[in-house]
Amino acid sequence: MKDLQNTRVNNLDIESDFSILESQEKLLFAIKNQVGKGKAYVFLELKNKLKGKGPFSINFWRTKDGAEVDFVLRKGKKIIGIECKFSDFKVPKYTRSMRSFVEKYKPASFFVLNKSFKSEVLIGKTKIIFLPYYEIDKIVSGV
Numbered sequence: 001m002k003d004l005q006n007t008r009v010n011n012l013d014i015e016s017d018f019s020i021l022e023s024q025e026k027l028l029f030a031i032k033n034q035v036g037k038g039k040a041y042v043f044l045e046l047k048n049k050l051k052g053k054g055p056f057s058i059n060f061w062r063t064k065d066g067a068e069v070d071f072v073l074r075k076g077k078k079i080i081g082i083e084c085k086f087s088d089f090k091v092p093k094y095t096r097s098m099r100s101f102v103e104k105y106k107p108a109s110f111f112v113l114n115k116s117f118k119s120e121v122l123i124g125k126t127k128i129i130f131l132p133y134y135e136i137d138k139i140v141s142g143v
Contacts, residue, residue, distance in 0.1 A: 039070055039084050042113060042136065046071065046082075049140045067097040073139075081110040082139065089117035092130055102126045111139050 043058060050056045056075050062068040071082040081101050087093075092112075102110055102123050110123075112130045119130040131138055 038086060038133075042071065042082070042084055042133070045136050046073065046140065049137065053140065061101055063100065067100045069097055069101045079105055079107045080139070081105075081107055083110070083112045084133075085112060085114045087117075088115050089119075089130060092117075092119050092121050092128065094123065094128070098128075099123065102128075 046058055050058075050073070054075055056073055059072045059074060060068065060070060061072050061081070069081045070084045073080040073082065081098070083095070083098055098110065098112070101107075106124065107126055109127045109129060112128065113133050113136065114130060116132050117130050118132065118135075121128050129138075
């Protein structure tokens with residue numbers, strides 16, 4: 001895992017207070033229309049929900065060829081990949097980056113946050129879990 005970026009995600013430019021969002025629709029609207037803010041929302045939610053669950057780091061992964069994963073949660077040797085997509089999936093879809101990450105690191109689970117699609121599939125032994133953004137709690141509930 002030497003090439004897994006050790007750079008923590010810091011100093012995100014947050015202009016909106018996402019804690020005041022009252023509904024799933026407002027959340028999805030904010031994520032879609034606040035350019036670059038959707039990932040900031042996910043970062044803040046992960047950071048807040050991981051408090052008290054041990055020494056986690058929130059990183060990203062990028063190769064020299066341009067493959068990338070939005071977030072990688074690390075606790076010791078355990079890693080979880082998280083990709084953020086604002087799409088209406090009808091069936092599970094995998095990016096080249098997701099496949100590369102899963103094949104290289106073989107995490108137990110990899111999450112794809114999206115607009116509304118829910119599904120679970122396997123790539124090798126990795127469970128790929130598609131969840132709507134408003135179910136982000138499920139990412140850290142089993143950690």
